Amino acid sequence: MGEFMHAMKSYVDWTGDTTLLSKYKKKITTMIERPLLPVFRDSTGMVHNRREFWERTFDDGYELAYQTWLIQGLRDAADLAKYIDAEGKSAHWRAEADKIQQSMLTNSNFKLIDNNHLIKRRNVNGNIVDTIKFKGWKPDAPAKVESLSRLMPDATMALPIAMQLIDSKSELASNTLNELEKLWNARWQFGGYDRYNTSSQGDQPGPWTFATTFIMRAQHEAGQFEMSRRSLEWLYNNAGGRTGAWLEEIPITKSQECCSGLLPWTTAEVSYFLVHHLLGIKFIGNQMTIKPMLYPESSPLKANLRYRSGRINLEITGKKDVRHALINKMKIKPDKNGAILIPKDFVSGNIQIICND
Numbered sequence: 001m002g003e004f005m006h007a008m009k010s011y012v013d014w015t016g017d018t019t020l021l022s023k024y025k026k027k028i029t030t031m032i033e034r035p036l037l038p039v040f041r042d043s044t045g046m047v048h049n050r051r052e053f054w055e056r057t058f059d060d061g062y063e064l065a066y067q068t069w070l071i072q073g074l075r076d077a078a079d080l081a082k083y084i085d086a087e088g089k090s091a092h093w094r095a096e097a098d099k100i101q102q103s104m105l106t107n108s109n110f111k112l113i114d115n116n117h118l119i120k121r122r123n124v125n126g127n128i129v130d131t132i133k134f135k136g137w138k139p140d141a142p143a144k145v146e147s148l149s150r151l152m153p154d155a156t157m158a159l160p161i162a163m164q165l166i167d168s169k170s171e172l173a174s175n176t177l178n179e180l181e182k183l184w185n186a187r188w189q190f191g192g193y194d195r196y197n198t199s200s201q202g203d204q205p206g207p208w209t210f211a212t213t214f215i216m217r218a219q220h221e222a223g224q225f226e227m228s229r230r231s232l233e234w235l236y237n238n239a240g241g242r243t244g245a246w247l248e249e250i251p252i253t254k255s256q257e258c259c260s261g262l263l264p265w266t267t268a269e270v271s272y273f274l275v276h277h278l279l280g281i282k283f284i285g286n287q288m289t290i291k292p293m294l295y296p297e298s299s300p301l302k303a304n305l306r307y308r309s310g311r312i313n314l315e316i317t318g319k320k321d322v323r324h325a326l327i328n329k330m331k332i333k334p335d336k337n338g339a340i341l342i343p344k345d346f347v348s349g350n351i352q353i354i355c356n357d
Contacts, residue, residue: 001031002069002076009076013283016308018083025084032077033089035070036096044110045099048124053156054195056134056202061123064112065156067104071097072163079285101165117175118166120154120196136202140253149200153179155193155211162217162277173222180215188252191234203259204251209239213269220277225295235270246270279303279314280339288346291339292353294319310348318355326352 008028012018021028034040040047046062053065074097081090104112109126112119121129130152136143143149158180160166161173183193192207193215216231239247246266251259275281280291294301296319303314325332325340328349334340340353 001035002071002073005032005073005076005080006069009080009283012080012083013286013288014307021080021083025086029084029086029089032073032086032093042124044103044107045096046103046107046110047100052121053154058121058129058132058134059123061121061129062104062110062112063121064104064118064154065120065159067100067112068156068159068163068165071101071104071165074100105166113172115175116172117179118157118160118172120152120157132200134200134202136200138203138253141203142199142201142205146199150197151200152197153182154196155180155183155208155214158214158218162214162221164221168218168221169223173218177215177218177222177224177227180218183211183215190238190250191230192238192250193231204249204253206250206252207234207238208249209235209246209266210248210263210269213266213273217269217273217277220273220293223293225293229295232273235266239266244270275305279316281305281314287344288342289335289339290314290325290342290351290353291322291334291337292316292319292355308347312348313350314353315351316353316355318357320355320357323354323356325354326350 008021012021035047040049042048044062047066047070048060048062049066050057050060052058052063074093078090078093078097081087081093103110110122112122114128119128123129130150132149132151134143134149138144157176161168161176166172180193183196185191186194186198187205188207190207192209193212194201194205195208195211198205212231212235216228216235219228219231235241235246239250240262244267245262247260248263248266249260277293280293282289282291294316298319300315300317303312305312305314322334322338322340324334327342327346332340342351
């Protein structure tokens with residue numbers, strides 16, 4: 001639900017087309033409300049189940065990725081409520097998202113934080129889930145031969161940072177990214193991040209491209225430009241990056257040599273990174289904002305993007321703080337957060353972001 005509503009929010013923001021929402025409004029409203037049913041939740045407000053993000057099955061627990069996507073999906077649903085005739089539910093969905101986030105970050109017994117960094121999972125009894133018994137699927141996979149299988153760190157720990165559900169400049173974000181560095185070159189020397197602790201891999205050790213994009217997006221939001229640049233350059237130089245068609249993974253065990261295929265997910269994540277994080281084009285409600293986050297070594301750049309029925313010709317003159325913008329020759333100063341608010345009647349044309357350098 002969360003990923004679908006986030007995709008729909010992005011689609012509506014960029015195209016202005018709401019026909020899919022209006023056509024299937026009853027089904028979509030039912031889908032939004034389904035995770036809020038009591039069978040999936042308890043007094044914490046968080047959702048719990050046995051299936052984790054990467055499709056393995058454990059004891060009943062609270063999964064960080066599920067809370068993250070439910071929070072994001074409910075907030076996106078609230079923004080889209082008018083298109084599915086559910087405006088009366090908008091405040092409720094926002095309140096439920098806030099409740100889940102509060103529990104996820106502060107509940108005294110069940111918060112998904114330990115040692116001041118995010119964690120992947122807790123069982124419903126409150127115990128952190130890290131060591132597991134999981135035999136995997138391939139005869140030479142680590143989970144088959146390791147005496148101890150661990151879950152953390154897990155690349156999904158980056159998602160609340162990338163999606164700005166926590167302060168990306170906080171100590172919590174910094175500590176979490178430090179933990180995730182254990183996934184870089186876990187059992188190899190050519191770079192890239194594994195999707196989770198290699199000892200519990202059910203099929204193969206080796207770097208995963210979309211897991212690397214999760215962490216890259218979080219690194220960039222946290223201002224760790226040297227690290228996000230390393231991740232981006234690895235994606236460019238490995239696994240099909242120069243063609244723009246990424247392999248799902250780079251296996252380093254024999255049983256997986258034939259099984260790594262092209263994956264559209266990574267292509268979407270890289271596009272998302274470039275537009276959302278690097279160019280800094282985001283939507284708050286239905287308000288487009290632009291706050292570029294270019295690399296320190298970046299030159300001025302130009303981009304041409306489809307938007308609604310027209311196009312955006314974007315020019316960013318530098319890499320430091322935004323001084324002002326010229327939007328079809330109209331001068332606009334940044335808000336208190338340093339972002340340019342694009343007029344809601346903007347359809348197409350030229351946007352020039354003037355930076356202090």
